[in-house]
Amino acid sequence: MKLPVKMTINGQTHSHEVEPRLLLVHYIREVIGLTGTHVGCDTSQCGACTILLDGQAVKACTLFAVQADGARIMTIEGLAKNGELHPIQMGFWEKHGLQCGFCTPGMIMAAYQLLERYPKPSEEQIRHQLEGNLCRCTGYHNIVKAIQWAADNMPAKR
Amino acid sequence: MAVTEERLFGKAIKRREDPRFITGRGQYVDDVKLPGMTYAAFVRSPHAHARIKKVDAAAARKVAGVLAVYAGEDVQVGGLPCGWMLPGIKVPARPALAQGKVRYVGEPVAIVIGETPFAAKDGAEAVRVQYEALPGVADGKKAHAPGAPQLFDEIPKNQCFYWTIGDKASTDAAFASAATVVTQPLVNQRLIPNAIEPRACVASYAPGTGDLTLWVTSQNPHVHRLLMAAFVLAIPETKMRVISPDVGGGFGSKIFVYNEEVVVSWASRTLGRPVKWTAERRESFLNDAHGRDHVTEAAMAFDREGKITGLRVKTHANLGAYLSTFAPLIPSYLYGPLLSGVYKIPAIFCEVWGMLTNTAPVDAYRGAGRPEATYLLERTMDRAARQLRLDPVELRRRNFIPPFTDGTPYQTPVAFAYDSGDYAPALRRALELAGYEQARRDQAAARAKGRYIGIGVSTYIEACGPAPSAVAGSLGAGAGLWESGQVRVHPAGSVTVYTGSHSHGQGHETTFAQVVADQLGIPMEQVEVVHGDTAQIPFGMGTYGSRSACVGGSALVKCLDKIKEKGRKIAAHLLEAGEQDLDFKDGAWSVKGSPDRKKAWGEVALMAYLAHNIPQGMEPGLEATSFYDPVNFTFPFGAHVAVVEVDAETGAVKLVKYTAVDDVGRVINPMIVDGMVHGGIAQGVGQALWEHGVYGDDGQLLSATMMDYAMPKADGLPSYTTDRTVTPSPINPLGVKGAGETGTIASTPAVANAVIDALAPFGVTHLDLPLTPQKIWKAVAAAKR
Structure with missing residues (x-):
């Protein structure tokens, strides 16, 4: 049995028939072919699959694709606009906030929501908000710095 | 070797690999998708120790989309090799899929290949395996006790090896005359590596040519190719290409050859279609090689001044159910020789029992033996400080x-x-x-x-940077410990660098480009670094043991020396000057005293390929390959x-x-x-x-x-x-x-x-x-x- 799903991903509308058991993250990776969203665990601990779903940072492994029917999704591939990096992406580059790069897309998407909630976050707020994203390479030190850099370099909201 | 003026060495240059990662354009193994690709799922043992009575795949074969199910002896390949032999070591046979018995929870028993990931998983769930459960043992010390369950009939007391380093007599003497003896029993607990990218592989066999391409999350693609082609699949290395593209962290766990890539490669050859497997995190926990797991008794002898006079260590190292690729090396030569630490210790004696247990194999994990030795020493030093009523800092200083720093090495009593x-x-x-x-x-x-x-x-x-190869060989290594490098200068002057080192987060594309651009005096943008593909780079040993800069980087320096020497000859010829009369600076050779008479890097590179005007007898082209074997x-x-x-x-x-x-x-x-x-x-x-x-x-x-x-x-x-x-x-x-x-x-x-x-x-x-x-x-x- 397959069910129809329709959603907007990075501004493009996609419609497919999928098995109800297909996870959203596998829909994004395997069906749509956007492989920037990663899978690092099977218990929703690591956060490598974090995306924005209707503006909320969610782990794409915690939802079935059919649950996201009608949703507006942004993945890491949709963050840079017209080839221009988002300040969070620039922060990760400037401050060496990544090494192997595998957790990075999820970290960046989690940071996106973090900065919406706390435009000028304290170190403690950053660390607390990243509690659901694991990195094995950086010891988090430079991820904190990257997000602070992004906070300092975000364009003012109009 | 002369170092040219440094413009890039030592600078905090932003990483050139980052743009692809921060935009989601990295290419990891699980991102590989090939036409006609099939998917694998493994059936794993739920028992720590059991006899396999029967594997019934009839129902699994009827699942829609299932292409094949293979178990045990179906897979016609050699066992997984162990790459380090200690004296008297007993190496248990390790089949790619369990045969007769399972010896740890998670050991692969069967593989199911499906048209989709769901078909493979549904098929794996339908495989019925009958087991006769046996008593097992998980603790390295308990496995040594009389009456403990035996993993292998041919390995009594589950003891793979007994290994010692240092001198027993002088250590005993130090303890006999000690003013103070500090004893410290300790456990270095088992760790599970957990690189955030789970292990994965895609094998693609081309029936028309007989070529096998394997994308695998490997820290050392050539070692993977050598061990798999020569020892497991029995095919020439020319017929196998191993690609390790972007790899999401390793920490040791991606050095080794595992069951999954072996079986998946064999299955691709058998089915004539590409096969992909990606670990679920639970599979990583169960089957990736673990780290540490030592049970140790340490004792340190001191004189009246608080100076260490002796160290005695007895360690039971839990190696798991089989010997992983470098398992015997870790609790022996990467452990015992570290026991002098930063201290002057006149007498050391260390005994290690390498034990088999019903647990996942244990191998190198970030530090690999060295953290175990350091934890032992540093914990014991603190305990000693308390016993001796000294500040822990003062006790360390005294010892x-x-x-x-003048090039004269310090000889420890434990080989290093x-x-x-x-x-x-x-x-x-x-x-x-x-x-x-x-x-x-x-x-x-x-x-x-x-x-x-x-x-x-x-x-x-x-x-x-474990070294040198000849010594390692005499100590049981199944591999050399050198590294390769190749520097290829293109006619217009840009440079491709091929390194046997492998980056899975270390940033070699940046640091090696810094080294090369610096020494050639050209912009970094002119230098590309290639790694992780056996079809592109010369045989290399990969990355482990913090060796990339000191061994891999040195191989590149040796290449650059050859390139610069040839470039100098061409420049001297073009300038009609003696080679010794030229300076090489900022990417140009100039005549000493007449800096206007010069040939830029690009001109020399172009002439090397035009070959219209190069010294008589010189071969055209400008590239060099080097193999650097460190002395220590x-x-x-x-x-x-x-x-x-x-x-x-x-x-x-x-x-x-x-x-x-x-x-x-x-x-x-x-x-x-x-x-x-x-x-x-x-x-x-x-x-x-x-x-x-x-x-x-x-x-x-x-x-x-x-x-x-x-x-x-x-x-x-x-x-x-x-x-x-x-x-x-x-x-x-x-x-x-x-x-x-x-x-x-x-x-x-x-x-x-x-x-x-x-x-x-x-x-x-x-x-x-x-x-x-x-x-x-x-x-x-x-x-x-």
Whole structure:
């Protein structure tokens, strides 16, 4: 049995028939072919699959694709606009906030929501908000710095 | 070897690999998609120890989309090889899929290939395996006891090897005449690596040509090709290409050849279609090689002045159910020779029993043997300081090896000859940055108010870039320990660098480009670094043991020497000058004293390929290949200081401040080195406070998910204070030592010592890791009773 799903991903509308058991993250990776969203665990601990779903940072492994029917999704591939990096992406580059790069897309998407909630976050707020994203390479030190850099370099909201 | 003027070496240059990662355009193995690709799922043992009575795949074969099911002897390949032979070692046969018996939970029993991932998984669920459960043993010391369950009939007492290093007689004598003897039993608990990218492979066999291409999450694609082609699949290396594209962290766990890539490769050849397998995290927990797992009794002898006179160590090393690729090396030559640390110890004797148990195989994990040795030494030093009523810093100072920086090595009694070292300044700087004296005063004041602050110090040595090949061979290595490099200059002057080292987070595309561009005097944009593909690069050994800069980087320097020598000859010919009359600077050769008479790098490169006007008899072209075999390991060192606060009511530990001063020799890119140190610290803190691979007595892995295995998280760690001293290595042309593992080695004992220091008012002298709230609360409660 397959069910129809329709959603907007990075501004493009996609419609497919999928098995109800297909996870959203596998829909994004395997069906749509956007492989920037990663899978690092099977218990929703690591956060490598974090995306924005209707503006909320969610782990794409915690939802079935059919649950996201009608949703507006942004993945890491949709963050840079017209080839221009988002300040969070620039922060990760400037401050060496990544090494192997595998957790990075999820970290960046989690940071996106973090900065919406706390435009000028304290170190403690950053660390607390990243509690659901694991990195094995950086010891988090430079991820904190990257997000602070992004906070300092975000364009003012109009 | 002359070093040209440095414009890029030592600079914190932003990484050139980052743009693809921060935009989601990395290419990891699980991102590979091929036409006609099929998917694999493995059926794994739920038992720690059992006889396989029957594998019934009839129902699985009827599942829609299932193409094939193979079990045990169906897979016609050689067993998985072990790459390091110790004297008298007994190596158990390790089939790619279990045959006759299973020996640990998660051991692969059958593979199901499906048209889709769901078909493969549905098929795997439908495979019925009948087992006859057997008693098992998970603990390395219990496995040695009389009457313990036997994993292999041919390996009595489950003992793979007994290995010693040092001198028993002189050590016994030191203890007989000691003023003080400090004994320290300790457990170095099992850790599970957990690179955030799970292991994965895609095998694609081309029936028309017989070529097999394997994309695999490997730290060393050539070693994978050699072991798989020569020992497992029995095909020529020319018929196998191994590609390790972007790899999401390794920490040792991706060095080894595993069952899955072997079976998947065989299945692709058998079916004539590409086959993909990606581990689920639970599979990573069950089947990736684990780390550490030592049970040790240590004793240290001191004279009246608090100087160490002897060290005695007895270790049971749990190796798991089979010997993983380099398993025997880790608790032997990467452990015993580290037992002198940064201290002058006249007599050392270490015995190691290598034990088989019904657990996942254990192999190299970040630090690999060196953290085990360092934790033993540093924990014992702190215990000794308390027993001797000395400040732990003072005890360390009294025992430091004096500085040796003139190229004369320091010979330890356990085989190693350290390349260079000056230990006191690193400790001094760390204490200064940590505010040690003030922290001790704060500690005393806090204790008076019923708050428990602890300060922990560790001074460590590391051994990087295992070498040289001939010595390793005589000690049982199944591989050389050199590295390859190739530098290819293109006609218009840009340069492609091929390295046998493999980056899975280390940033080689940046650091190696820095080294090459620096030495050639050309912009970094002119240099590309290629790694991770056996079809493109010469045979190389890959990345482990913090070897990439000191061994892989040195191979590149040797290539550059050859390139520059040939370039100089061409330039001299074009300028009608003597070779010795030319300067090479900023990418141009000029005549000494007449700087206007010069030939730029690009002109020389072009002429090398035009060959219209090059010295008579010279071959056209401009490229070089080198294989660099180091004469010794390099020995980074340093001092770390941790400050913790323990809540005596709950047992919770807060890591308040962490200071690291490391000496990794000369530094190519300080930003990247600092990043590696940060990550290493977090991993070592993880061992001290949280991480523990726990097997029940029945051999079930109780910490088999990230819900049960506590990974270091952002909210449990502080920002770190880091600094360096620089003692160049005299053994390689770059003067570098290695930075990948120092943080992990140093931080575990620093934090453990801090926690035990905090608990001193309760009379606690030692607790085994990890120092969880429960363990601490129990110790405090016991002291209060």
